[in-house]
Amino acid sequence: MKKSLDKILGSILVLLMAFIVLAVLWQVFSRYVMQNPSSVTEEIARYLMIWIGILGAAYASGQQEHLAINILPPKLNERNRIRLRIGINILIMLFSLFALIIGGGNLVYISYLLGQTSAALHLPLSVVYAVLPISGLLIIVYKLNEVFNPKKYLV
Numbered sequence: 001m002k003k004s005l006d007k008i009l010g011s012i013l014v015l016l017m018a019f020i021v022l023a024v025l026w027q028v029f030s031r032y033v034m035q036n037p038s039s040v041t042e043e044i045a046r047y048l049m050i051w052i053g054i055l056g057a058a059y060a061s062g063q064q065e066h067l068a069i070n071i072l073p074p075k076l077n078e079r080n081r082i083r084l085r086i087g088i089n090i091l092i093m094l095f096s097l098f099a100l101i102i103g104g105g106n107l108v109y110i111s112y113l114l115g116q117t118s119a120a121l122h123l124p125l126s127v128v129y130a131v132l133p134i135s136g137l138l139i140i141v142y143k144l145n146e147v148f149n150p151k152k153y154l155v
Helices: 002-032 041-062 078-114 125-129 131-148
Strands: none
Touching: 002 041, 002 131, 041 125, 041 131, 078 125, 078 131, 125 131
């Protein structure tokens, strides 16, 4: 299941990166060649950057590429390293649950109720903010996989 999730999420991130490159290239072209800058490309690039950053954090979490301070684990035996890793993953899952899923879900809900839209695209901001609970859910899925297969992810 992890390999499929990695492939899907990686493909989505590549697609989003391609779109942001195209949006920025169009912005540069329209600004300097046509002397008439596009008003929507800046907003598209900003929202794509948000999605890439937050989904990229979930992907990095699943690949064990997130920032970590590795002072204690090398000093522990394998059994205690597994315990430490499980404890850390539980803390990460709790953060993802409360900050990203619950907090982000509330942000999505409130912005949907208020009918907030972006200035240039008139895109509902709830769509932009939806990346928070999605990313939180992905992080929890990745971390559950690590908790149930701890020896596979030992450093």
